[in-house]
Amino acid sequence: MNHDIYSTEGLYKIVEKTELSDTISKHVIYAPLIAAKAKAGHFVILRSREGGERIPVTLVDWSPERGTVTVIIQAIGKSTTEMNALKQGDSFLDVAGPLGTPVEIKKWGTVLGVGGGVGIAELYPIARAYKDAGNKVVSILGARNRGLLILEKEMAELGEVIVTTDDGSAGKKGLVTDAMADLYAAGRGPDAIFTIGPIPMMKFVALASLPHKTPTFASLNPVMLDGTGMCGGCRVEIGGKPKFACVDGPMFDAHLTNFDALMKRTAAYREQEKESLERYAKDHQCRIGLH
């Protein structure tokens, strides 16, 4: 089917929605221009309604033929909770993109992907692109428990998968860095590492690979506003210099990244985020109570 990428007909409609866990949903959205231009590492900015926040989410998949893009959203705050409450057939108000700088795909040899939580969703297209480029792909997937582990099967189709959980309910009990240490100890150190997940996890992945001098890249998730390089809110410190995650990233050399500064900046609105979610939850319960 030929899609007019300049048409607004049916734009941003959720053509398919799947619940991956209690809090994680997969949305397949009609956005033919984005689908036609997307590459691994690109992200989009979503808004669900008037007055809604601009939420950046990395693309998990895309189909120029269907004119669709796929994102996986974890309900953490009010905006993501609202987005996951949208149903198949509903539409997002805005989907902007593709944004960011795609990941450079080349032949490294063995590429290790280290994904944590919903970060696994963002790791998937990158791992797939490396596999397609002739690399051997090994993945370490970390989650708090089995219920929060996503895309294990899809990642397994790309190569060996090692699972770690905090409670041992799936794979090995422990941290992703324990599994990394095992690989290095077994003489199976990779040629490059890509990591996406919580900031502390990425920080320790970078620290673990540093002594081995393995090129390591992390996808950073600072607070973002416009996503077009205009506000500088998403500035991160790379090799002592400021970079904008929205246009220069979001993937950067993890060994040059100041993760501690990133952690402080992502906590900027913690109190407001909590207030907003609590208000939403209360409002929601009240409404449920009326039925």
Next chain:
Amino acid sequence: MENKPKKPTPSIKQNLGRHQDQVARRGNFDEVAMGFGLEEAVTEAARCLGCKTKPCELACPVNVKIPEFVDLVHKEDLGAAASKIFETSLFPAICGRVCPQETYCEFACVLKDKFGPVSVGRLERFTADYARKNGLIKPPACAPDTGKKVACVGSGPTSLAVAAELRKLGHAVTVFEALHEFGGVLSYGIPTFRLPREVVRFEVDMLRKMGVRLLKNVMVGKSISIEELKKDFDVVYIGSGAGLPTPMHTPGEDLVGVYSSNEFLTRVNLMGAHNFPETDTPYYIGKKVVVVGGGNTAMDSARCAMRLKPDSVTLLYRRTRAEMPARAEEVENAMEEGIKFEFLTAPVELVGDERGRLKRVKCIRMELGAPDASGRRKPMPQGGSDFFIEADSLVVAIGSSPNPVIQQSTPGLATNKWGGIIVEEATAKTSLDGIYAGGDVVRGGATVLLAMKDGKAAAKAIHEKLSAKGN
């Protein structure tokens, strides 16, 4: 209006307009300048001499037919007055509010020195508002379709002007906007208390009624390249603006609470953060706000901050009031609203707490030395003048430079050392065939009116190209 003054009666006192009360307005985002009523407008219009030489019209960047529309206001034919303005500009409600008329039409008015100029800007705004509210505005007629396709990148003032002019001439125009609202700086930058959003939406909507296609959420340079657009359009006009914030390069700039003016203004103006948690985008200013800069954006930032009800807003400027680039009216408005001005003062270090949040600003006092390249006296630090100001947040409003994304992603597009796109001045042509550019992406941070002027000049050149034989 009964007993209206005969035209011309230049000796009637110039009406400078009414403002919302200076204390009350600190608590709201409603428009500060209140606009004329019909009687005030007709009386002010009576002052115009209707000079045959039209100095005001010639001084206007978009050549609004000022003596003619003012005469129609005096005759109380507001629909005709609006149509008269429409002949050269489709955006009178915007321009009537944000144009620095004191440097253009009102500066050129022959009454200026003896009686004070005719309040042309306020009359333009009145005409547009009255015609809009009374349903007197008709979209202008468009020439038959030419079959030529034009892409405008960005939906700020320069692209809007290009789109309006070329659509009237019968070309098919598509406007690409990266954000979710149209208007560029008119939506994310200029606060609602200077430019209500319904005004921007109405004038943008007029383009839609004329058949201009407006596409949001497409960031040209990332979502789609100029080269790709060139395959689908005969001409591409780049009006992507000067959206790159200038950092201070001061230690501590990464602390939480330190904003670029772009981020701070976008949170409030585009995302409605002042209504949080009714809206979802938060802001953090704390009790003590510091704004750095002396231009209109610094005034907008300080005045927005004041409306979020902190204990204090302090503006630091390294020169004196006389050198401030901001419009005098905006500086006065800011002072009336209780913003504290610290002239001859510059921040040298931002100090935070253990959580990485701003706490204090280390400043130094300056003195003015010999004139620099800008012709203004250069500020020099005074040794040993260090002092601290307590601050929970700080807004950096010291300028912006051309948005770099398109330049970086378009091979062969010539740029200057500030990152601006180089164009042939009269035609807005870039180094690439069929690609034109104008507004702030060429000029760096300039004004809405100059951006519109560029757009009109570019539209003329583009129309000539599209109409040429063999095209």
